[in-house]
Amino acid sequence: MLTRALIVVLAILNLGVACWWLLRDAPPKPAPPPRPAGVAELRWVPGGTDAAAAAQASSEAPAPALVERDPAAATAVASTPAPAAPATPQAEPAKAPAAEATSSPTPAPAPVAQAPAASEPPRCIALGPFADRAAASAAQGRAGTLLNQARLREQPAASGSARYRVLLPAAASREEAQATVKRIVAAGLGDYYIISQGEDANAVALGQYRNREGAERRIAAVQAAGFQPRLVASGDAGQWWLDGQLAGTAQPAQVQQRSGAARQQSLECARLR
Structure with missing residues (x-):
């Protein structure tokens, strides 16, 4: 008997709680956070008939015609880097002319034409006299490179x-x-x-x-x-002379001292030919 009474009481209590839950006011929804300025609102579009229709419409739409492009132009477009985001301008107008002046090449000065040096005429001398050919030949060896086109010459004696x-x-x-x-x-x-x-x-x-x-x-x-x-x-008696052309900057006195000749005389270079 007592058990039935408890079951009835519990059933009544559950029914009362259910009625209260159904009849109570819904709690207020929290307000959405404020949206930042300049940002578009993102809306969710549910699937179903609209999504299927949109997909069917996009599949039935004619594909755009293919346009033949120049491969070089395509390569140029592909290799062109994307424009960088503009940075905060920090211009230095005072240094811009200096940078342009540095980057521009400085023209090289034009070469100055030099007048050709006037060549000095050849100078020839005769060294001697020497008693015999052997002495003249020895003097030629001592003179060495100071004389060019050297030759030995015998001067006949008076009869x-x-x-x-x-x-x-x-x-x-x-x-x-x-x-x-x-x-x-x-x-x-x-x-x-x-x-x-x-x-x-x-x-x-x-x-x-x-x-x-x-x-x-x-x-x-x-x-x-x-x-x-x-x-x-x-x-x-006949005398021997050493004739030759002075080499470079050699001086007659220098060649005479080197050869050991008693004296030296000027000589026309045409006589050496």
Whole structure:
């Protein structure tokens, strides 16, 4: 009995709570937050018939015609970077002209034409005199590169005044000179004598000649016998000169000192050709 009474009471209470829940006022909805200025309102469009119709309409719409484009133009458009967002302008008008002046190339100064240097005319000289060809040749070697187009020149002596002697080197004593004479006789040579005084003392003279050709033939004969004579010119004998053109900035006095010549003379360069 008590159980039934409790069940009835609970049923009545549940019914009362249900009626109260259905009949109470709905709570007020919270107000939406304020929308920022300049921002469009986002609305949600539910699907269904409208969405399906919109999709069908877009599928039935004719596709735009394809337009052929230049590949180079397409490449240029694709490679063009998007414009950057404008930054806050911080212009410095005072420095703009300086930047333009720096970026612009400065024209190079035009080359100044130089007048060609006037070449100096060649200078030629004659060095000498030398007693024989060997002395002139030795002077040529000493002059070296200071002379260009160098050549040896013999100046003939006046007729009847030249003398050429053929001598053997001076011995250390009179006895050695006499021993040399014995060797000369044994070789079958004649026309000899021993010089007793002077700078050629104890030298053996093998003849004196008025022309150079005769003296040179005598020297050849003595050399064939095994001796080494030398030619000595005397009187107004022929002289040897060294002719040449001065090289570069060489001076006549410098070349004369280098060669050991007694004097130097100006010479026409045409005579060297």
